[in-house]
Amino acid sequence: MRIGVYVCHCGGNISEVVDVKKVAAFAEKQPDVVLVRDHEHMCSEVGQKLVIDDIKEHKLDKVVIAACSPQFQGSTFKATLEKAGLSPYVLEMSNIREQCAWPHFDFPEEATEKAKELTSIAIAKARLDEPLTKKTFPIGKRVLIIGGGIAGIQASLDLGDAGFDVYLVEKNPSIGGKMLQLSRTFPTEDCAACILSPKMADVPANPNIHLFTYSEIEDIKGYLGNFEVTVKKKPTYVDPAKCTCCDDCVDVCPVAVPNELDEGLSTRKAIYLASPIAVPHSYVLDDKACLGIFPLACGKCQEVCDPGAINFDVYPEEIKFTVDTIIVATGYDIFDATQKKVYGFGRYENVITALDMERMIVYASEGNPMRPMGKRIAFIQCVGSRDEQVGNEYCSRICCMYATKLSQLLKRSDPTRDIYVFYTDLRAYGKGFEEYYKRAQGDGVKFIRGRPAELIEDSQTNEITLRVEDTLTRNIIEAEFNLVVLSVGLRPNRGTEKIADFLRLAKSPDGFLQEAHPKFRPVDTLTDGVFVAGTVQGPKDIPDTVAQASAASSRAIRLMNRGEYDVDPVMAFVHTYVCDGCGLCIEQCPTNAISLTSRDENSDKSLYPKVAKINEALCKGCGSCIASCPKYALDLHCYTNEQMLAQIKAALADKKDGEVRILVFADDMACYRLADNVGTAKMSYSLDSRIIRVPSGSRISPKLMLQAFSLGADGILLGESEEKSSPYPNSIATIKSNISKVKDILEKEKINGNRVRFVQFVTVMLSGFVNNINSLSDFVRKLGPIPSEGLKRLDKDIDKRLFGESHDK
Amino acid sequence: MINKIVITSENVDFLNKISELSDQIITRCDQCGVCSGSCPMIADMDITPSQMMRMVQLGRQEVMESKAMWICASCFACTVRCPRGLDLSRVAEALRQVKLRQAIDYIDINNISDDEIERLPQIAMVSAGRKFTG
Numbered sequence A: 001m002r003i004g005v006y007v008c009h010c011g012g013n014i015s016e017v018v019d020v021k022k023v024a025a026f027a028e029k030q031p032d033v034v035l036v037r038d039h040e041h042m043c044s045e046v047g048q049k050l051v052i053d054d055i056k057e058h059k060l061d062k063v064v065i066a067a068c069s070p071q072f073q074g075s076t077f078k079a080t081l082e083k084a085g086l087s088p089y090v091l092e093m094s095n096i097r098e099q100c101a102w103p104h105f106d107f108p109e110e111a112t113e114k115a116k117e118l119t120s121i122a123i124a125k126a127r128l129d130e131p132l133t134k135k136t137f138p139i140g141k142r143v144l145i146i147g148g149g150i151a152g153i154q155a156s157l158d159l160g161d162a163g164f165d166v167y168l169v170e171k172n173p174s175i176g177g178k179m180l181q182l183s184r185t186f187p188t189e190d191c192a193a194c195i196l197s198p199k200m201a202d203v204p205a206n207p208n209i210h211l212f213t214y215s216e217i218e219d220i221k222g223y224l225g226n227f228e229v230t231v232k233k234k235p236t237y238v239d240p241a242k243c244t245c246c247d248d249c250v251d252v253c254p255v256a257v258p259n260e261l262d263e264g265l266s267t268r269k270a271i272y273l274a275s276p277i278a279v280p281h282s283y284v285l286d287d288k289a290c291l292g293i294f295p296l297a298c299g300k301c302q303e304v305c306d307p308g309a310i311n312f313d314v315y316p317e318e319i320k321f322t323v324d325t326i327i328v329a330t331g332y333d334i335f336d337a338t339q340k341k342v343y344g345f346g347r348y349e350n351v352i353t354a355l356d357m358e359r360m361i362v363y364a365s366e367g368n369p370m371r372p373m374g375k376r377i378a379f380i381q382c383v384g385s386r387d388e389q390v391g392n393e394y395c396s397r398i399c400c401m402y403a404t405k406l407s408q409l410l411k412r413s414d415p416t417r418d419i420y421v422f423y424t425d426l427r428a429y430g431k432g433f434e435e436y437y438k439r440a441q442g443d444g445v446k447f448i449r450g451r452p453a454e455l456i457e458d459s460q461t462n463e464i465t466l467r468v469e470d471t472l473t474r475n476i477i478e479a480e481f482n483l484v485v486l487s488v489g490l491r492p493n494r495g496t497e498k499i500a501d502f503l504r505l506a507k508s509p510d511g512f513l514q515e516a517h518p519k520f521r522p523v524d525t526l527t528d529g530v531f532v533a534g535t536v537q538g539p540k541d542i543p544d545t546v547a548q549a550s551a552a553s554s555r556a557i558r559l560m561n562r563g564e565y566d567v568d569p570v571m572a573f574v575h576t577y578v579c580d581g582c583g584l585c586i587e588q589c590p591t592n593a594i595s596l597t598s599r600d601e602n603s604d605k606s607l608y609p610k611v612a613k614i615n616e617a618l619c620k621g622c623g624s625c626i627a628s629c630p631k632y633a634l635d636l637h638c639y640t641n642e643q644m645l646a647q648i649k650a651a652l653a654d655k656k657d658g659e660v661r662i663l664v665f666a667d668d669m670a671c672y673r674l675a676d677n678v679g680t681a682k683m684s685y686s687l688d689s690r691i692i693r694v695p696s697g698s699r700i701s702p703k704l705m706l707q708a709f710s711l712g713a714d715g716i717l718l719g720e721s722e723e724k725s726s727p728y729p730n731s732i733a734t735i736k737s738n739i740s741k742v743k744d745i746l747e748k749e750k751i752n753g754n755r756v757r758f759v760q761f762v763t764v765m766l767s768g769f770v771n772n773i774n775s776l777s778d779f780v781r782k783l784g785p786i787p788s789e790g791l792k793r794l795d796k797d798i799d800k801r802l803f804g805e806s807h808d809k
Numbered sequence B: 001m002i003n004k005i006v007i008t009s010e011n012v013d014f015l016n017k018i019s020e021l022s023d024q025i026i027t028r029c030d031q032c033g034v035c036s037g038s039c040p041m042i043a044d045m046d047i048t049p050s051q052m053m054r055m056v057q058l059g060r061q062e063v064m065e066s067k068a069m070w071i072c073a074s075c076f077a078c079t080v081r082c083p084r085g086l087d088l089s090r091v092a093e094a095l096r097q098v099k100l101r102q103a104i105d106y107i108d109i110n111n112i113s114d115d116e117i118e119r120l121p122q123i124a125m126v127s128a129g130r131k132f133t134g
Helices: A020-028 A043-057 A070-083 A097-101 A107-126 A148-162 A175-183 A191-204 A248-252 A299-303 A352-363 A400-412 A435-443 A496-503 A542-560 A586-589 A641-655 A673-678 A702-709 A733-746 A766-784 A788-795 A796-805 B009-022 B034-038 B047-057 B061-065 B077-081 B088-101 B114-119 B122-130
Strands: A003-008 A031-039 A062-067 A092-097 A135-140 A142-146 A165-171 A209-212 A216-224 A226-233 A256-258 A267-269 A317-323 A324-330 A332-334 A350-354 A376-383 A416-421 A448-451 A452-458 A466-470 A475-481 A483-488 A490-493 A530-532 A564-565 A572-574 A596-599 A610-614 A634-636 A662-667 A689-694 A715-721 A756-761
Touching: A003 A020, A003 A043, A003 A107, A020 A031, A020 A062, A020 A107, A043 A062, A043 A070, A043 A216, A062 A070, A062 A107, A070 A673, A092 A097, A097 A107, A097 A673, A107 A689, A142 A148, A142 A317, A148 A165, A148 A191, A148 A209, A148 A542, A165 A216, A165 A267, A165 A317, A175 A191, A175 A352, A191 A209, A209 A796, A216 A317, A216 A496, A248 A299, A248 A332, A317 A435, A324 A496, A350 A352, A352 A400, A352 A483, A352 A496, A376 A466, A400 A416, A400 A435, A400 A483, A448 A466, A448 A475, A466 A483, A466 B034, A483 B061, A490 A673, A530 A542, A542 A634, A564 A586, A572 A610, A586 A596, A634 B009, A641 A689, A641 A702, A662 A673, A662 A766, A673 A689, A673 A715, A673 A756, A702 A715, A702 A733, A702 A796, A715 A733, A715 A766, A733 A756, A733 A796, A756 A766, B009 B047, B009 B088, B034 B047, B034 B077, B047 B061, B047 B088, B077 B088
Parallel strands: A003 A031, A003 A062, A062 A092, A142 A165, A142 A324, A165 A209, A324 A530, A350 A483, A376 A416, A376 A483, A416 A448, A662 A689, A662 A715, A715 A756
Antiparallel strands: A135 A564, A216 A226, A226 A317, A256 A267, A332 A490, A452 A466, A466 A475, A572 A634, A596 A610
């Protein structure tokens, strides 16, 4: 083994505090180190060339660079190693700028000592580094889009046009989603059906899109590049190729049921066209409403069908296919206004939802009004939104503007109408929204600030009396209206539940699907290869939905376009010779990446027939499985048990009498970056701390923690990102459970359990980091050293205490 | 005449006191007015319940001079409808507590007329008397 160590001056940033020469001299004495250099600027062209030349000339196989944070120049040096023909994974960086020179600038001697130790930790890890390469997996160009609303349509067209194989699955007989029901769209007042129908027509016209309407997802299994999808297609009993849409069947059908398109305000027949602009444009026989097909009870429609398009002898079809990525665009349901009892929806005939009003306006504008509306109309905002009484804290974002739209459409079509909008806050945040609100005000729509308390129906006239405080004048208003429109909010579509289960998608507290990161990965989910688009992720208007659908398509293309994708080799692996196939790890894995398989009898002889296997396409490399294995058969590339232990030993090796050492296991996402930020801000913290970088604190098993104590650590801090920004699902729960095990064992040996701490950080909590480190340092200093008898007992029987006696049997 | 309100840190102290006594996060009130519209006693009040909340938010101690907090019958109509889940009855109760703790004595036993003694319930006399013992 030939390790080269480079110590950087960083143009004085490091060398003005840390004695670089001393660090270099220290490194020279370390075993396996064959070359040590110090340089003004390691990251410069000259510095990088130095490394490349040395690797070739001195046949270095490991490189340690003591310089800035690996978060800062790590990728630069990895590329340098690749240029020299080495694996980028044999690079280790000792962070002597952000962790020594900067935070400890007032203590140059101590900072130099710490720099030596950090370098020796890096060397210890480098010694065990494996020359890994990036994993590359093949991927096809097939994508499943769930939901044929405007989000699903947009995503399908984007991907279909880009040449990808699109499977679009919609549960209704026609695509189009909720937008099919709208009158006009705010703030431009385009007719919704007019702008939607050409887009809908583009879907079947696109040769790359396989459209499945009247179909539901039955099952999805697998992972990125290999999702196995089962779709159940309900029979429509009408052959779209033969159907001429002559409407003769509808005339003879004796069954009338509420029409979903009109929110039940009108009726449709059992055989019907889902919408005048339905795509596919063909009739559907609703077998639940039909008088009977098995045995045939009526059959009139078949008798009158000239082209013979109706066939009763058809059955649900099960269709199976495999896709590489998935876009979930299952949309929303409107809030069920009957839940809001004080508004009497469902009991009072003159209280309707805004979606009812959309339909009524569509019919009225065609000169075919559904029902009289009267002259006095009130809109009530925030029904089912921003209301803890119904359990919805969130704002539905679109109701302010659709009420503004509906109110002025009504006012303009009949200026003698009195239209009132009762609101709590009017949010006109989008492009052209404020101007649109102003236009409504100018048209004479009256906006009154106050949330109506209750509606009372006059039993004679069915007029509605509305009671509200005008909160701007502090008067109580009691007014009669002919019609009250509830501006109902959005809630997650019921169908999403099932899909979320199949794909293990998390929900945010509002019940909508959770994106992978609220700022930088807004359409990704934590399940690789699964994206969200539209209102399934949260309430949004049409432009936002379309933008998100295009974003999701582009993210899917990013994965599929090259035909293969790269993954960091930081993944769990199994020491197969130790694994006894107990399967305890399977439950622990948050991405279901572990399974039990039979051993290959020829190459892998063992007493145990089964062995754990990691699916590398699913493993995210958090390492939380490691703690669950009683045999320590599981391990993590780049952060192996041996490497972790070597780093811990190196961190504690130079501990002198009277000194204390706190090991900080800092997760990559938050805590390690935070420590860098603290350093950059030149904020000082306890010199007792040694930061060791891990992908997630859940990688640190209880055994490692106990070993650290018996090797001389006085305190341990696990710093982890908050649950919502963590790339690893369920890591927090694993850490908590690991820590409580460690605490129990420590307490039994009369060692203070608070020597182990767990803190969730965000990268800007600079003083929080400093305070936590300092308080743990003060705490363990006050406690004094750990009594040695307890320590000795700790060393023995660790496994028995963690997993019980019985596991071996 | 339009009143000018001066807001100082004393106002915040008052808000904090009422918040603590009522165990309600009063600053969460978004002034939608559902409480006022729901209140069966509103006709007898000088300020609306939502106005009472606003005055407490701004720490305006004059709120304790209002009649509204005494008229509140703790029927909880506002509480069950508040979209922010606030309990206004508890806020009114907290205001009453603060007012009562000032122990302002309106009754001088010596000056109660015979006629009033005749009509006053005994317990009222006892409680009026007890104020002097604390």
